[in-house]
Structure formats: C-alpha cells, structure tokens
Amino acid sequence: MRAVLGMRPAHRKPGSIHPTACTLADPIPTATSGDFAPMNLPDPAVSVLLIAYKARDTITAAIDGALAQTVPCEIIISDDASPDDTFEVARAHVEGYQGPHRITVRRCVENRGIGRHLSELMAMARGRVFVIMAGDDISRPTRAGRALAAFDADPQLAILGSVVDEIDMNGAPLRKGVRHMPDEFDLQYFCRAGKLVTLLGATIAVRRDVFDRFGPLVAGAEDNILTLRAMLLGRGRCLDMALVDYRQNPDSLGNWIFARSDDSPEKFRRRYTRTIRMYRDIAGDIEKAATLSAGLSAQQRRDVADVVAMYRIEADAREAILDRPRREWLGPIWRGLCQRGLRRKSLERALKLLVPRRWFGLK
Numbered sequence: 001m002r003a004v005l006g007m008r009p010a011h012r013k014p015g016s017i018h019p020t021a022c023t024l025a026d027p028i029p030t031a032t033s034g035d036f037a038p039m040n041l042p043d044p045a046v047s048v049l050l051i052a053y054k055a056r057d058t059i060t061a062a063i064d065g066a067l068a069q070t071v072p073c074e075i076i077i078s079d080d081a082s083p084d085d086t087f088e089v090a091r092a093h094v095e096g097y098q099g100p101h102r103i104t105v106r107r108c109v110e111n112r113g114i115g116r117h118l119s120e121l122m123a124m125a126r127g128r129v130f131v132i133m134a135g136d137d138i139s140r141p142t143r144a145g146r147a148l149a150a151f152d153a154d155p156q157l158a159i160l161g162s163v164v165d166e167i168d169m170n171g172a173p174l175r176k177g178v179r180h181m182p183d184e185f186d187l188q189y190f191c192r193a194g195k196l197v198t199l200l201g202a203t204i205a206v207r208r209d210v211f212d213r214f215g216p217l218v219a220g221a222e223d224n225i226l227t228l229r230a231m232l233l234g235r236g237r238c239l240d241m242a243l244v245d246y247r248q249n250p251d252s253l254g255n256w257i258f259a260r261s262d263d264s265p266e267k268f269r270r271r272y273t274r275t276i277r278m279y280r281d282i283a284g285d286i287e288k289a290a291t292l293s294a295g296l297s298a299q300q301r302r303d304v305a306d307v308v309a310m311y312r313i314e315a316d317a318r319e320a321i322l323d324r325p326r327r328e329w330l331g332p333i334w335r336g337l338c339q340r341g342l343r344r345k346s347l348e349r350a351l352k353l354l355v356p357r358r359w360f361g362l363k
Contacts, residue, residue, distance in 0.1 A: 044102065049133065052079045054083065081108045129205060159210065159231075204227075207230075209233060272321065287308050313346075
C-alpha cells in the first residue's frame with residue numbers, strides 16, 4: 001500500500017528541507033512500518049534508534065526529542081509489539097512530517113525483547129553512528145550532533161554516553177546531572193573498579209562497527225553488552241552534560257530486572273534470578289566477542305578474562321545464596337576474594353554467612 005501524506009507544519013523548522021511528498025512504505029515481513037523520508041537526501045551519518053514498549057503516554061515527547069536533533073538523522077521509531085496503541089500514536093504523530101530527517105515508524109510482529117529488538121534496528125540502519133533513544137525518555141536537541149562530533153574528533157572513541165537529568169512520569173524534574181560512569185574509561189577500568197554498571201543504555205551513542213563486528217545482541221542487557229564490546233575496539237566517554245531527560249518509569253526494564261517496584265516476599269529471589277541470567281549472558285557475549293577480535297593485545301585478553309570472571313563469579317555467588325547450603329557459598333566467595341575488583345564485594349558477601357536467610361526474604 002502506498003499513500004501520499006500531507007505536510008505537518010508543527011514539525012517544520014527554518015532551513016529544513018521540505019520535499020514535495022512523503023510516502024508510506026509497504027509492510028516488511030518482520031514488522032509493519034511506515035516511511036516518511038525526504039527522497040533527495042543522502043544517507044545521514046547518524047541513525048537514531050528509538051525503541052518503545054508500552055509507551056503510549058510518553059512516545060510523542062520522545063519523538064519530538066528525536067525530531068529536534070540539529071543534524072539530519074535517519075530516525076527509526078520501533079514499537080516492540082506493545083499491547084497498547086504505542087505504534088498507532090507514534091505513526092499518527094509523524095504523519096505528514098516534512099523536514100531534514102528520514103523517518104521510519106515500524107512495529108515488530110511479536111515481542112523481541114530489547115536485545116533482539118535493537119539488533120533488528122541496527123541491521124536495517126544506514127548510519128555510521130547509532131544513537132539509542134527510549135520511548136519514555138526525551139533527548140536534548142544537540143545530542144546527535146555532539147555524538148557525531150565526538151566520534152569524528154577521536155578515531156579511538158567507540159562508545160559515548162552522558163549524565164542525565166531524571167524526570168518523573170509527568171515530566172517534572174527529580175535529580176540533575178546523575179552520572180553512572182567516569183569521564184573516560186577503557187576495559188581496565190571495569191577490572192579495577194569491579195563494577196558491573198556500565199553506560200546507561202538510554203544515553204548510548206555507538207559506532208556501527210560495534211554491531212557489524214560482533215553481530216546481534218543475544219541478551220536484554222544492551223547497555224552492558226554494547227559498552228563492553230566497544231572496549232574491544234577503543235575507549236569510551238561519559239560527557240559531563242545532560243543530553244537526556246531520563247524518565248523514572250516503574251515499568252522500565254531496569255526496574256523489572258532489579259525488582260525495584262516489587263514489594264512481595266519473593267522480591268529478593270526474583271531480583272537474583274533475573275540478574276543471574278543477565279550476568280551469564282553478558283559474560284558469554286563479551287567472551288564470544290573477544291574470539292572475533294584478532295588484534296587484541298595480551299593485556300586486553302587478560303582484561304577480558306577478568307571481566308568475564310567477574311560476571312560469572314557474581315552469577316555463581318547469587319545462585320549459591322538462593323538455593324545452596326551455606327558451605328557451597330564459600331567457593332564463589334573465595335573466587336571473588338581472589339579476583340581484582342571483587343574483593344570488597346566478596347568480603348561483604350561473606351558476612352551474609354553469619355545472618356539468617358530469612359533476612360534476605362528467603363526461606
């Protein structure tokens with residue numbers, strides 16, 4: 001089906017390119033989609049991958065943030081088979097768009113989960129830089145431009161994030177300048193710090209090589225996987241400026257994984273069960289990525305081994321706490337004490353041997 005769509009003046013900007021017509025593309029096998037694309041523009045350097053799930057109340061603000069970008073972008077707005085009308089709201093919001101960006105609105109025919117969903121978008125995107133946006137956040141207008149400038153200025157930069165300003169579900173400010181990573185980092189940073197926290201997924205911009213070299217993401221922890229993969233190709237930065245209004249959504253993936261909104265007696269078990277799987281998926285991904293990186297130095301390979309070990313030790317320790325006799329906690333705790341970066345955490349975990357399991361919400 002093809003239909004000519006009219007102009008939507010609200011999205012026009014001074015200096016924008018306004019083609020004479022926009023078209024609605026035929027559906028593709030894996031999704032329903034609509035393209036609103038200037039026909040006379042070359043492929044933009046930046047592909048904005050705006051992923052959404054159950055975001056009908058926030059998707060228009062997220063789209064407006066994408067459309068406000070100050071450099072021409074390919075913008076792919078993709079709904080992961082939401083049970084609500086997120087796709088319809090998004091499609092209606094950009095209908096008739098005429099401006100500098102090439103826009104696709106699509107919907108997965110079945111729920112992919114964040115890793116598979118992003119992988120689909122990265123495979124279809126044409127830009128050399130991917131800027132990831134979420135359907136419940138709002139990106140500042142300079143975000144894509146600053147990312148592109150940073151990558152162009154530093155060939156060793158493989159991934160970029162920023163601090164965020166947190167907002168509530170109504171858009172009211174909560175906290176400003178929230179930081180998750182240092183200004184600059186490499187693989188050794190994770191080994192020294194012993195932290196399993198990486199760049200926040202909603203702030204990530206990444207070179208497409210991180211996908212092309214290592215292939216689809218097989219797990220839901222896209223922020224950890226993309227950050228660690230990028231460390232095999234170069235280094236990372238976290239800009240000390242808020243480029244994203246980060247919405248504190250009780251239904252977000254992070255809140256679900258860590259059971260932050262769960263007040264049930266099973267909260268501890270649910271959180272540990274989910275993080276065990278996540279940590280093992282991350283360890284498997286970075287280990288596989290390392291096998292595809294022929295140019296790694298001996299130090300880099302040692303760093304990869306340390307990072308993989310940290311994730312697997314943490315998974316094993318949590319599994320032992322959930323279901324095994326206390327004597328079987330000793331193995332993961334000892335391995336953690338011997339692993340640089342995990343010594344303090346493992347010492348704290350050893351203290352749990354002294355307290356009743358019911359203190360953790362376990363029987």
